[in-house]
Amino acid sequence: MTSTTDIAFATESQLDSAIDDLTRGAANWAALPLPDRIALLERTHESIAAAADDWAEAAILAKATPRGPLEGEEWMSGPYATLAGFGAAIESLRKIAKGGSPADGLKTRTAAGNRTAFTMLPSNLYEFNLFHGFKGEVWLEPGVSATQAKRTAGLGAKRLGENGGVGLVLGAGNISSIGPLDVLYELVAYNRASVLKLNPTFGGLLTAYERAFAPLIQANLVRVVNGGAQVGQYLTGHPGIQHVHITGSGVTHDMIVWGSTTDKSGTPRLDKPITSELGGVSPIIVVPGKWDAADLRYQAEHVATQRFHNCGHNCIGGQALILSADWPQKEQFLAELRTVISELPDRTSWYPGTEAKTAAAQAAYPDAERINGRTLLKVDDTTSQSAFTTEYFGPVLAHTELGGSGIDFLRAAVEFANTKLDGTLGASLIVAPADRTAMGSSFENAIADLRYGTIGINVWSAVGFLVSALSWGAFPGNTLDNVGSGIGIVHNAHLLENVERSVLTGPFRPFPRSVANGEFTLSPKPGWFVTAKSGLGVSEKLTRFAANPSWAKLPGIFNQAFRG
Template sequence: MPQPELISSDPCTAEVIWHGPHGDVDAAVRAATAAKTDWARRPLGDRIAIAQTFRDTVRQRADDFAVLIAKETGKPHWETKTEVASVAGKVDISIAAQAERAGTREGSVQDIRQVLRHKPHGVLGVLGPYNFPAHLPNGHIVPALLAGNTVVFKPSELTPAVAEFMAGCWRDAGLPDGVLTVVQGDGAVGKALAGHPALDGLLFTGSANTASALARQYADTPHKILALEAGGNNPLIVWDVEDLDAAASIVVQSAYLSSGQRCTCARRLIVDEGQADALIERIAALIDRIIVGAPFDEPQPFMGPVIDNRAADRLEAGAAAIVAAGGRALRPMTRPDRERPFLTPALIDVTGLSLPDEELFGPLLKIERVPDFDTAMEVANNTRFGLSAGLVGGTLALYDAFWAGSRAGVVNWNRPTTGAASNAPFGGIGLSGNHRPSAYYAADYCAWPVASLEQDTPGGEIATGLRD
């Protein structure tokens, strides 16, 4: 039975942005398989040149690209401009990472050459998320292509238009047919791609639940690379702060940037009970000033909607469950228009409550008051996740203790938890990932190392253990 047409709509207006059929996974993988040998044999310089042309193409089309992302996700236009810049910037960073982490190394011992080279896996699948529909999958695609892999990209079913636009930039940059193929579809299509027998590995960014399902799906295929980048129930500790206004600003940016739809957003605010009331007063004052609006509104909003009405429904239900369990809504989550997924930022005091360890992917921050820093660290680490963590305030000695004791792959001090550099590794532990960080370290999982001992002529003798 044919599947219904895939439709993507503007979350702010319900205008249809893109529509089309679900993709054919078998055909996409066949195309990638047919192209993989020629692409892998191309000189690295040729692959770099195409990637650089892609970079330049993205920059030339930056305005249209940013407008499309804003329409399909609802993110503020100012924010989608930065996403497009990150897509272009990823190319030079990946070229440097390829040379440093997956390049050729040569040495010698007693006239024997020791050479380290890297080979591509072959055909890699990329599953992308909706929150950064260009930047995050691009963070897998660029290093995978540079390493000589071909790629089948299944974007989120909520952001198919952005994927098609980005693939068009690659095509117009001269990427050969079959080297990057977009296959559109829902979760069933993603599962079919992940399990395709001709796939040599999968690079994933998305929810922890899906990451766990993929890990189970790959349990019987240890020969296939699996890189999982998932979310987090991220803690932010505010301790011994002199400038409470600055601290409040960092908290708000950590919790509510991108409408809370960043995997690094702070979900749990842990504060010294002696400073809690004064800090909360400042956070609440900032929340009350936050503009929630459509991407092209003037003045520009701080937050747009969440991705769709289903996501808004889940977040409202999650906030209501916390309040029903005893949470005190210092700023409740509201939905001004029941037909659209605009939500106001929520701040809920959950001190003393035992709540599920889950990621609520939206503008919802839980606050917990604690009596001492040891308790703060205990609460911060009381999660199965381990993506990001932050400390605001304290001395260098306190930060050193926080860094040493925290369980996260991104650890910041006096900066928002959402801050991460593209020229550094990015990833987490626990349910947040499987120790294959992306960003600068994506080169590590896009190629495999081959260590060689080499001589121009046969040599060697058996010196011990033979009869005369």
Template sequence: MNPSKIDIDRNISKLRVHSSEFLNLDKANLINMLDQTIDNIKTISYYWATLASEKKGILNKSKEGEEWIGGPFACIYAIQYFKDTLMNEDGLDKSKYDDSKKSYKAFPTKNIEKLLFPFLEGEVRFGKNLNFDQINEYRGFANRFKNNKPRITLVLGAGNVTSIPVLDALFHMIAYKSVIYLKLNPVNDYLLPIFTQVFEPFISRGFMIVTEGNMEASKYLTQHDGFHQTHLTGSNYTYENIVYGRILNDKERSLKTLPKINKKPITSELGNVTPIIVHPGNWSRSEIKHQAKKIVTAKLNNSGFNCIAAQVIVLPKDWKHTQRLKEEIIYYLKKAGDTTSYYPGANENLNELIETNNYEQINSLSCNTPFLVSDLDLEKEYANKEVWSTALYFKQIPFTSYEDFALNSINYVNNELWGNLGVTVLIKNHKKKTNQSILNMYVEELKYGTVAINEWSALGFVIPTMPWGGYPGNKDNDIQSGQGYVHNSLLFESPQKGVVYSKFRLSPIIDPPWFVTNKKAHRIFKNLTYYQATNSKINLIKLIFSTLI
């Protein structure tokens, strides 16, 4: 049921009444409420994951794993890290800081994570003008000040990944000590009873409101004077409508500044034309297959409805493996078979693309959702906007040496593709001394909020200590992937980017559980969620067995 304007006014008044109490809530009380929230997620997690799977029309059981890791697991994991930050009185560990790289090692932080996420590492990079003491001092947002004013934040929930509204609300609640009005997206407002139960400790005390809301309600909310700040996860067009009252044209986006009709502070995460850069090297046949499965996973996870879904595969022109890699990508797209385009308008968009005759449909014509591939040079507009579906594009970059390819591909994705949320680089032997200068070039020069080496950049979304958002510096009237960060459980105030590292190939025997080719994903991520919530040895044993049997 959509709230009326009177309902919205009453809800905001309720939040205002309780905002001072929440601002002055002691840490012990807040941590206790977060513990209750974890218990509530654990209780309702099975219903949460299965309901989301049903509503998205998931066609095979293993794909339900996406709803476990991208739903209850991600939320439990983040809350536990926020608790760690709240309980930590000692500040950052200086031994994890590398002044030469201006980086702080943020993952793994626990021994069990080395078992659960083998070979996965994460670091946060900062600007060259900052030192460790400054990074440590300017951390915490409202938590490092004593004389804060009560704050009410409007969070406009995303419609695709079910953990996003929870994670966005948690960050603003903890970082800014703000009470929250969470308005769900119509695409997944079936989550209302779930989130009402999850956040019961906060809702019952007047610290949070969770509602549905159609376009009329959303417009009233975003223009309401009762909010001090808005956070949006969605599209850049939604952002422009909120801030400027219309979708801007290219000329308006190129201006130095543009007058706003809505001057309220707004943070945002707005998606990306996500590139995967394939660095040339000597790959074996099995390695080509593995990287193809990784790329197909980055495209088909959540049916392609991710702000970080792979869109442009940047390939070395005339590299000896380019054609074979493309063939393997097409093979695994075809093997995946079908999915459901649950997002409104997606199927119509795919059918329009087919009619251009610039695409090859990989799967059967009888499938619910066509899987399409094309050369980006034939569809240049999709360098500048998200396709938001199961279409994938190839772009070949000429080069004369490995260093030349790195430089050319960096210049291409930084300057020719829209957005700067995340990028992946697939590079064999990235830790070898001979590759160090090339690796450093990728990590330092790619202007993206998350740079992932040998892993889909979405892994940065799941790691709570990593900041999640666009690269700093996006203009208000050319917003790209947005402004500000969420997740970021260490509460860094000026991160430049997160960097994720993984092995080129984790195992020659089994695919990682998040790969679309892993048929055990639903069992693995269900058991991982229950283990994360309980820290039970029995659940750990179940988790280990589910990966093997």
């Protein structure tokens, strides 16, 4: 694990110089024709690919990730996600350069509530094969037509000559592609150069980042700096910074904006716009059904992944498991979940403050189960309700129960998630195909009522982060004085306006059980599962593919994926 005490923080004079350079870079970007912008991003894509090994290794060391399959987490959530993001941005700019819309060629449909839905996954034959059985859509705000959306798509990429100035991106300390992808969106969508201030937990990635983004650094469009709270304070107050974007906690956001977590009256202390992604308590809704033993095991692994991936240090980690009190298989499922947790590899929490948060959870729930270094607790009317309002950001999973079955249970779970849980970043739902079919159009109506920025149906909502064409951010409507899971979105590679949310759907069962049970999907257990033996092999090969897509690389990916 990288020691933050060995990291040199940027000085104020270095920061001043960086902002001066970036100010010139933003002006140059404003004057840059689209073909030259595309060429610069293509060179950066190449440099990210060249730095991928160093990047992944630096992230592994920063987190003390156990060697073996779990190393794949750092490949997939680091260089792979970033390469995919840059590739998608380049494709959108190419469409605009040819006189078209970045949304040209996308399939659309009308989703519940008169919402236009754009299909983003799969977007090509590569994705059709690599993510067989998965689908991703961006839903627009009600009443926005597909024609209107295609006409207005493009954001800052259509506003040649616009100078967005210099922004500050306060990078996350848990997923290594978050900061880089935020910088990319600032540049393409808002014509803004960026200072990327690393969280001290990722201070050891500075060299890998500088190698990966060398073309943008040389063009004075990006500076990557190390620093603690004092560096962040200096930058947020710097007159040369026009905008702030933060990934972190609501507490940090409020201290930046208001200088307080309690007094949010009057004029904000921050004198510039801010956007944010701040996490929350994400639900995992399990619609009761009649599952066989293999279903129970697979979905227990699925739930465990949503909480314990990255040691639980995910803003999108599922924390509130919502079950039906009337489900005959409820206790079987919880027993299978306990078994899965007990079999997970040993892993030490590495994110600062985790031990205190875990201890607080165990103190609030004296009957909490401690299983293999993880905490499983039950919330009911007789216990504390703090698990619904406190983001533990660690290896703590709560479960609770509501009455009902079918659509009645789902509606109750949606209402519960909307009104009882903190935040609106992402929600996941598990439902067998037959049970979904039985609900008819009421199922999608219920999904439309679920107020979250990314919704995963039979797939962890975090996968939406990996699909750069989807939006990433809280459900719209938050304000500076009630920020919730944040304000604004990122990723959104097709540069759509009026985005409300993203919705993903995955297979309920992996191949071959999927086909045997009537689902036409050939995907095996996903490589992002914490139980996947193929995690490292799949993730590394996907990264090589994203660097230079080729049909010749698919067999190697499939060979790894089907190892389970």
